[in-house]
Amino acid sequence: MPATPPVLLANEPGSFPHGVLAERHPAIIRQVREAFPYGPERHRALDALLASCTEGVVEPLPADAHDAGRWAAWGAGEFAGRSWFDVPWLWSESWFYRRLLHAVGYFTPGPWQGIDPFRPSKSAELDAPGTDQELGALDALAERSPDERERALLHGSLWGNRADLGFRLSAADGDTPSGTPPLVADDSEALWALLPPTGTATLCLIADNAGRELVPDLLLVAHLLTRRRIGRAVLHVKPYPYYVSDATHADVLDALRRLTSAPGAAGAHGRTLWSALTDGRLVVRAHPFSCAPLPYADMPGDLREELAGATLTVLKGDLNYRRLVGDRRWPPTTPFADVTAAFPGPVAALRTLKSDVITGLDAATEAALVAAEGQKWRTSGTHALIQVRG
Numbered sequence: 001m002p003a004t005p006p007v008l009l010a011n012e013p014g015s016f017p018h019g020v021l022a023e024r025h026p027a028i029i030r031q032v033r034e035a036f037p038y039g040p041e042r043h044r045a046l047d048a049l050l051a052s053c054t055e056g057v058v059e060p061l062p063a064d065a066h067d068a069g070r071w072a073a074w075g076a077g078e079f080a081g082r083s084w085f086d087v088p089w090l091w092s093e094s095w096f097y098r099r100l101l102h103a104v105g106y107f108t109p110g111p112w113q114g115i116d117p118f119r120p121s122k123s124a125e126l127d128a129p130g131t132d133q134e135l136g137a138l139d140a141l142a143e144r145s146p147d148e149r150e151r152a153l154l155h156g157s158l159w160g161n162r163a164d165l166g167f168r169l170s171a172a173d174g175d176t177p178s179g180t181p182p183l184v185a186d187d188s189e190a191l192w193a194l195l196p197p198t199g200t201a202t203l204c205l206i207a208d209n210a211g212r213e214l215v216p217d218l219l220l221v222a223h224l225l226t227r228r229r230i231g232r233a234v235l236h237v238k239p240y241p242y243y244v245s246d247a248t249h250a251d252v253l254d255a256l257r258r259l260t261s262a263p264g265a266a267g268a269h270g271r272t273l274w275s276a277l278t279d280g281r282l283v284v285r286a287h288p289f290s291c292a293p294l295p296y297a298d299m300p301g302d303l304r305e306e307l308a309g310a311t312l313t314v315l316k317g318d319l320n321y322r323r324l325v326g327d328r329r330w331p332p333t334t335p336f337a338d339v340t341a342a343f344p345g346p347v348a349a350l351r352t353l354k355s356d357v358i359t360g361l362d363a364a365t366e367a368a369l370v371a372a373e374g375q376k377w378r379t380s381g382t383h384a385l386i387q388v389r390g
């Protein structure tokens, strides 16, 4: 393995991480302000957060915050007093969402306690007419061969990470605008090989976004249970709202209701999931580490033990990928197996490319991407990967 590059910071103007802190976070604060009729106190807290995250320094959580100790262990003490731009980018982003929830009173006893500031946008996406069309497309899939169906559902889950639910049999076959293949790595055969139809496998699926990503994730789980490629699934979601649209347990229930009330194949999948939840073949977990500002290499013992017992852990999305391989600008040809060696048990990443971090490419693929797009392919979300370490 090449020398380990440093973790990404956000202190280089013009870089992708810098843009996230300098532009995306202020835009998220604007969006949250408009999401609900928060009172003056909440607006003042949002003003203070805006000033802190753009020009200020990391300030510790109030000592009586329920998770002050946890965050201290995760680095809040070490980074206090430093500019948000000078601490690891993974850390400052995570910190932003924790501070945002503090600003809107999510953890504070009172009327705003437990109100997800991102709920309006999550609901709008789930309720959009496009979702009906996409769920309707499942009926046509029922006429395809089991292998084609499976491939389409896997790709639905993969491309759902672009918040673009499409059960496209053609997803891997089309071209991006630059003429390069959409899939930059495809270990799907290895993924299927890990899940033969014996009904005994346990799948841990570490979810990412709610709505139009979570729906195809759930459909994939329903299909795997039905085909007995798995006997049990553990769905890991976030214990509180995070990275705008990350799925919480409430979002799982919303997605499930959307499915069970749909006609045709979508409704049937919804009922499969409902009964799997009631008889324990499907379990939802919200481990605190799911919102930790740390790589999975640092996961606590209880989570490590749980994932070690899984036949396969699938991690969805860009952020989970960054946490899986380390939030570093690796040479793209760094072997995926090397950077995931510390992960307990077989692991698969399903991700569209939305940040600079990438590993496991072959040299020819990297060269073609760079020739066609410079470095844009890393962050544009038009490329995706399926990587597996058995």
Ligand SMILES: O=P(O)(O)OC[C@@]1(O)O[C@H](CO)[C@@H](O)[C@@H]1O
Binding pocket: 020, 024, 093, 161, 208, 209, 243, 316, 317, 318, 319, 320, 322, 352, 354, 355
């Ligand atoms: O994890 P996800 O939902 O696929 O993507 C998260 C994301 O939008 O957030 C980060 C920037 O804020 C990037 O890693 C990535 O672009």
